[in-house]
Amino acid sequence: MQTKNSDPFAFGVLVLDPRGEVTCATGFARDEAVRQRVLERYHHEDRRRGMLAIDGDPKLIASFRSSEDATLFFIQDATSKSTLFDFVTNVDFAHLVFDYFLNNPYESVVVVDDQARVRYIPPVHERFFGIEHGEAVGKKVTDVIENTNLHEVVRTGKAEIGKLQEMGGVTRVVARIPLTDNGKTVGALGRVMFKGPETVLELSKEVVKLRSEVEFYRSELTGLKRRTFGLDKMVGNSDAIRQLKADISKVAPLSVPVLIIGESGTGKELAAHAIHSLSRRSENPMVFVNAAALPASLVESELFGYEAGAFTGAEKKGRKGKFELADQSSLFFDEVGDMPAEVQVKLLRVLQDGIFERVGGDRPRHSDFRLISATNRNFQEMIANAEFRLDLYYRISGVTIRMPSLRERPEDIPELVQSFLVAFAERHRTSVKGVDARVYAYLKELPWPGNVRQLLHEVEKAAIFCDGPEITLDNFRLMSHEVPERPAAPPAEFAPKAPAPASGRIQDAIEEMEKTMIREAMVRHKGNKKKVAEELGISRAYLYKKLSGEEPEPA
Ligand SMILES: Nc1ncnc2c1ncn2[C@@H]1O[C@H](COP(=O)(O)OP(=O)(O)OP(=O)(O)O)[C@@H](O)[C@H]1O
Structure with a gap:
């Protein structure tokens, strides 16, 4: 043929x-x-x-x-x-x-050839455009259909999907598809996809809704992951730690304020993270306030925020304070025991019912936050000495959780050391060091005034100075002689009294040495107090006190 x-x-x-x-x-x-x-x-x-x-x-x-x-x-x-x-x-x-495809108004197609001339136009379109049956065939599509772009699709060979096209005073969502044969564009077809953009709007609303649902489940999943992560980060299997984890799991889902007490370095911040992670508020980030570092002059703007133009130097749009930022989340008040009296009084109302006012504002605002506070201070003593308000104490201590000191759980030391060595190796991309068995026995005997933080630093230093594959007793002995032990009792006891002259007294020498170490660490960490405290194995409250005694008044 x-x-x-x-x-x-x-x-x-x-x-x-x-x-x-x-x-x-x-x-x-x-x-x-x-x-x-x-x-x-x-x-x-x-x-x-x-x-x-x-x-x-x-x-x-x-x-x-x-x-x-x-x-x-x-x-x-x-x-x-x-x-x-x-x-x-x-x-x-x-x-x-x-x-059906040639006559249904929302399925029917207009077909043009490679010269963009109409080859087929369904009767329903002819009626819509008010043209006689067959009249359009052979004419340029641009002369027949208002605002068409089929000629461009024929020219470029590129499809146009979901485009809006105004025709006879109505808007339709259309698709224009090139037709190819043996790689050559031989024509194109155009069809109405949706009656109007409203339909697409409905669809896009549906997509937005579905997206937000996906977002919700994704954050739920992250929350779930974080949930186990929260407690898993707390290393230890002693009775004390197991009881602590059980208490945290019980308290976390309730919205009661939690006060975490314990010596410096026992993991209070870690516990606060775990409580937040295990609560329904974990989708939102926990907000931090270091009460000891909060100058009384800034307390209101920092905590309650301020309105636009509230004071010179204020941000133009105003700013949210910590309480507002913590809405639907947790607010972690670290070093709460070191809060000055004039700050304590300002918190009574917001801690009672969540109501506060921004600086320069004239309307009360509400925040639904969950308060988690931590301190290494002895509240009983402070209340007795009128250093901490009793009414405020009641508001922050719905439930009190006590962190066991490391001395109370020496059996956790090997597991802690292992976990620190693994983290150290990961951070420095080295292999994990082994530990000489005698090391554990030795470490279990030490008093650990700086608790887990101090252990962490001792282990890291030992790992740095250890040349072989195994950390030995010598690595630790060397370190512990170099670092003077500091008790972790209330920092006030250790605050510098007055600049000590070189008197020959041991206490003065220790203070001098301490100052030097702090100064050098501040330079090394470019003033990052958290890192300085971490490195030196002291609490941040202690560091702040030291610094405030040392630093000259701003000019
Ligand atoms: N059970 C634990 N398992 C693993 N790491 C721990 C544990 N407890 C504390 N740490 C680590 O010890 C260091 C100090 O912990 P954290 O800052 O939570 O203590 P803290 O009680 O809040 O101290 P401070 O009162 O001085 O602020 C952190 O690096 C923390 O990760």
């Missing part, structure tokens, strides 16, 4: 009279064999119109229509159109599907 595969648009037309005689045969239909195959298949049909898929060589698709005086066949070579052939073979009402 001449036309086979040489022309993708090749077709044939066959017309029969009522007696079944051929009255017209063009293209494919001139071939006797093709006619025979089509008619054989047609003789089994009792429909008046439809499509026939005829297997063989070549594969053929014939659509037919019969009336009183004639039957018309439109025959196409289906060799290169296997999908179409399969479709027609399997769907014996294929013509209805085509009908």
Whole structure:
């Protein structure tokens, strides 16, 4: 057959009279064999119109229509159109599907050729544009359809999906798809995707809703992960630590204020993190306040925030304070026992009912925060000495959790040492050092006034100075002689009295040495007090006191 595969648009037309005689045969239909195959298949049909898929060589698709005086066949070579052939073979009402796609207002397509001339426009569109049936065929699409871009799609070969198109005073969401054959753009089709942007708006609202749900579940998942992480970070398996973990798990989900007491370095901040992580507020970050470091002059703006233009130097838009930031989250008040009396009184109301006012503001605000406080001070003594308000104490201590000192749980030392060595190796990308068995026995005997923090630093220093694969007793002995032991009792006891002259007294010498170490560490850590306290194995409150005794008044 001449036309086979040489022309993708090749077709044939066959017309029969009522007696079944051929009255017209063009293209494919001139071939006797093709006619025979089509008619054989047609003789089994009792429909008046439809499509026939005829297997063989070549594969053929014939659509037919019969009336009183004639039957018309439109025959196409289906060799290169296997999908179409399969479709027609399997769907014996294929013509209805085509009908639907050609006539339904929201499915029907406009087809243009490679010159962007209209090849097909469905009747519903003709009516919409007020044109006669068939009038648009052959015209430039831009002359027929308002605001079309089909000509550009033909030119560029690039699809345009979900574009808005104004037509006859209404907006539709349309898709314009290039049609390619053997890599060449032979035309394009355009179809309405949605009646109007409102439909898309609805869909996008749905997407936003689903996204926020995904976000919620994602944060739930992170929360779940953090939940175990919170307690897992607390190393130790002694009775004291197991009891502590059980207490934390019990208290954490309740919204009561928690006061964590314990010597410096026992892990109070770690416990606060665990409480927050195990609470329903864990999706939001915990807000920190170091009460000891809070100057009375800044307390209100820091804690309650301020309105725009509240004072010179204030941020233009105003600023949220810590209480506002902690809404729906936890507020961690570290070193709460070191809070000056004038600060204590300012907190009574907000800690009672969550109500506060921003500086320069004239309306009360409310924050739903959960208070977690920590101190290494002895409250009983402080209350007795009128250093801490009893009413405030009641508000912060809904539940009190006591952190056991390291002396109370020496059996945890090996596990702590191991975990510090693993973390050290990870941080410095080295292999994990082993530990000589005698080391543990030695460490268990020490008083550990700086508790876990001090142990951590001793272990890290030992790891730094250890050249071999195993940390030995010597590494520790060396370190512990270099670092003077400091008790972890209330910092006030250790606050410098007055600059001591070189008197020859041991106490003065220790203070001098301490000052030097603090000064050097402040330089090393560029003034980062947290790091300085960590490195020196002292509490931040202690460091603040030391610094305030040393630093000259600002000019
Ligand atoms: N049980 C523990 N397991 C592992 N690390 C711990 C544990 N307890 C404390 N640490 C570590 O010891 C250091 C001090 O802990 P943290 O800051 O929580 O103590 P703190 O009681 O708040 O001290 P301070 O009162 O001086 O602020 C931190 O590096 C912390 O990670």
